[in-house]
Amino acid sequence: MxxxxxxxxxxxxxxxxxxxxxxxxxxxxxxxxxxxxxxxxxxxxxxxxxxxxxxxxxxxxxxxxxxxxxxxxxxxxxxxxxxxxxxxxxxxxxxxxxxxxxxxxxxxxxxxxxxxxxxxxxxxxxxxxxxxxxxxxxxxxxxxxxxxxxxxxxxxxxxxxxxxxxxxxxxxxxxxxxxxxxxxxxxxxxxxxxxxxxxxxxxxxxxxxxxxxxxxxxxxxxxxxxxxxxxxxxxxxxxxxxxxxxxxxxxxxxxxxxxxxxxxxxxxxxxxxxxxxxxDGEGATRLVEVQVDGAFTDESATAIAKSIISSNLVKTAIHGADANWGRIITAIGYSGQSLDPDKVSVYLGDILVVENGVPAPFNEEQAKEYLLEDEVKIIAKLGDANGKATAWGCDLSYEYVRINASYRT
Incomplete structure (x- = not known):
């Protein structure tokens, strides 16, 4: 290969x-x-x-x-x-x-x-x-x-x-x-x-x-x-x-x-x-990749990518195959980075769910089917600048709680 x-x-x-x-x-x-x-x-x-x-x-x-x-x-x-x-x-x-x-x-x-x-x-x-x-x-x-x-x-x-x-x-x-x-x-x-x-x-x-x-x-x-x-x-x-x-x-x-x-x-x-x-995250069922493009700097893109991938609400939505893009937008917003909300677009794979800061029409069943795949990609396009970063994580499942509730036993 x-x-x-x-x-x-x-x-x-x-x-x-x-x-x-x-x-x-x-x-x-x-x-x-x-x-x-x-x-x-x-x-x-x-x-x-x-x-x-x-x-x-x-x-x-x-x-x-x-x-x-x-x-x-x-x-x-x-x-x-x-x-x-x-x-x-x-x-x-x-x-x-x-x-x-x-x-x-x-x-x-x-x-x-x-x-x-x-x-x-x-x-x-x-x-x-x-x-x-x-x-x-x-x-x-x-x-x-x-x-x-x-x-x-x-x-x-x-x-x-x-x-x-x-x-x-x-x-x-x-x-x-x-x-x-x-x-x-x-x-x-x-x-x-x-x-x-x-x-x-x-x-x-x-x-x-x-x-x-x-x-x-x-x-x-x-x-x-x-x-x-x-x-x-x-x-x-x-x-x-x-x-x-x-x-x-x-x-x-x-x-x-x-x-x-x-x-x-x-x-x-x-x-x-x-x-x-x-x-291989504990209890994980999916690998999640977050790509951020168009940030003002690579450092800003990195902070935003980490904010999205670290969000428990995003992770649980992925586990439930719920195309709840509001959680992604929220994670971008509290990242502490400068951006223009009216230029933010979000994709789940190839599916556009937010365009220029407002909802984009999409097929919920198609999105659900995509979120059930083994690998899920979230793409956040923030504008026309050159900053970009990629982060990786996983969904958050019931199994994670079971494993860590009894780690010592």
Whole structure:
């Protein structure tokens, strides 16, 4: 399969995953944090990789985030990531921080890398200490061949997710094949400015850490920071990118003639993972995409898109297949952005429901039929300016309440 976006071409690798790039491997096993499910995963590069990360904006940052940021700060490099699910190791004080350090130390020793070359991530229930005896026993087994496999890693990092989320694409730079792969988890507590999500991206591209960091931050603002499920932002969220340079291309910078190719490919991978998180929202039955065009600035369009996609009234209307465009208009209006209401038009897919600020005649049954599809697109055209943005989310269902009313039990 070939994707073309702004004249950039790359191919989606069949069964591609986070270990598809040269020099990377991944795995997962059950260490007893969950009753039966795989709950401990890892990613490893056979050479040090340039590293960049972005993290939750929640002021309660979990211990693993602090340790990971410390690791990256030392040399802007990583060679491995250890991840557990079930328990978040958040709000656990000095003991939780020491446990995260101990996870890092044992993982590094097990795979044979320097301690500061390892990152740590956790996800799950907040406020509980990790059962370190079980975790340490699991880490001691990660070199066993039976536990290798990217699909095991994708499973190990899940919490309330209903499916694994992975991808890999390939493009050519300087005549060399360059691969970008990734995996993510996220289903509930998802909201712009990071969410209850972990995302890990690997590439064999040759790119400097400072260039990688700026690129990741820019792309995150267009992908992971543009999704919402329920309006909550958690304590453990991070996106990490590792680039080990094994593709052998010339160093990628903004001056490289194929820089835009790489940027678009990395953005595609991040957008794919972000949309898969939104699609798999707790209790969700539909993926919802909001496109905003004609805003005065991209920043204004972003705020409006987030306002629409975050509206519980919009989300419940989508769940009920109710073409209640008034809720969309309301969300645009309280976004706090400047606009001319008399120039606003709204579409549900191809169906025009509002034109220049007033109702447009449309077939209710046709609209209902469209809103029952697996993917729903809301388009808001605000005028003739150039600002635009896209956000993703899902409907809000009865099942979401059921899942979260009994999360601890």
């Amino acid at each position: 070939v994707f073309t976006d702004q004249q950039d071409t790359f191919k989606l690798l069949k069964n591609g995953n986070i270990a598809s790039a040269k020099g990377f491997q991944a795995g997962g096993l059950h260490c007893g944090l969950r009753k039966k499910k795989i709950d401990l995963g890892w990613v490893y590069s056979d050479v040090p990789a340039q590293a960049a990360g972005v993290y939750t904006t929640n002021v309660f940052q979990a211990a693993p985030l602090k340790v990971t940021q410390e690791s990256i700060a030392k040399e802007n490099q990583l060679q491995g990531i250890i991840v557990n699910s079930a328990i978040a190791n958040a709000c656990t004080g000095e003991q939780g921080l020491q446990d995260a350090y101990d996870m890092r130390k044992q993982f590094a020793e097990t795979v044979g890398i320097e301690e500061h070359m390892a990152a740590v991530a956790s996800t799950g229930l907040i406020g509980e200490l990790l059962p370190m005896d079980r975790l340490q026993k699991g880490i001691s087994q990660i070199n066993q061949e039976e536990h290798l496999g990217a699909e095991k890693f994708e499973t190990a990092i899940l919490t309330t997710d209903t499916k694994e989320k992975g991808i890999a694409i390939e493009l050519e730079i300087d005549g060399q094949p360059v691969t970008i792969g990734g995996a993510a988890k996220g289903s509930g507590m998802i909201h712009p400015n990071m969410a209850t999500m972990l995302s890990f991206v690997t590439t064999d591209a040759n790119i400097a850490a400072d260039q990688l960091h700026g690129t990741l931050k820019s792309i995150t603002n267009k992908s992971f920071n543009m999704i919402t499920v329920d309006g909550d932002t958690s304590t453990n969220d991070m996106v990490l990118v590792l680039a080990n340079g094994k593709a052998g291309n010339q160093p990628l910078t903004a001056q490289h003639p194929q820089w835009n190719d790489f940027y678009q490919a990395l953005q595609f991978v991040c957008e794919y993972l972000a949309k898969e998180i939104a699609r």
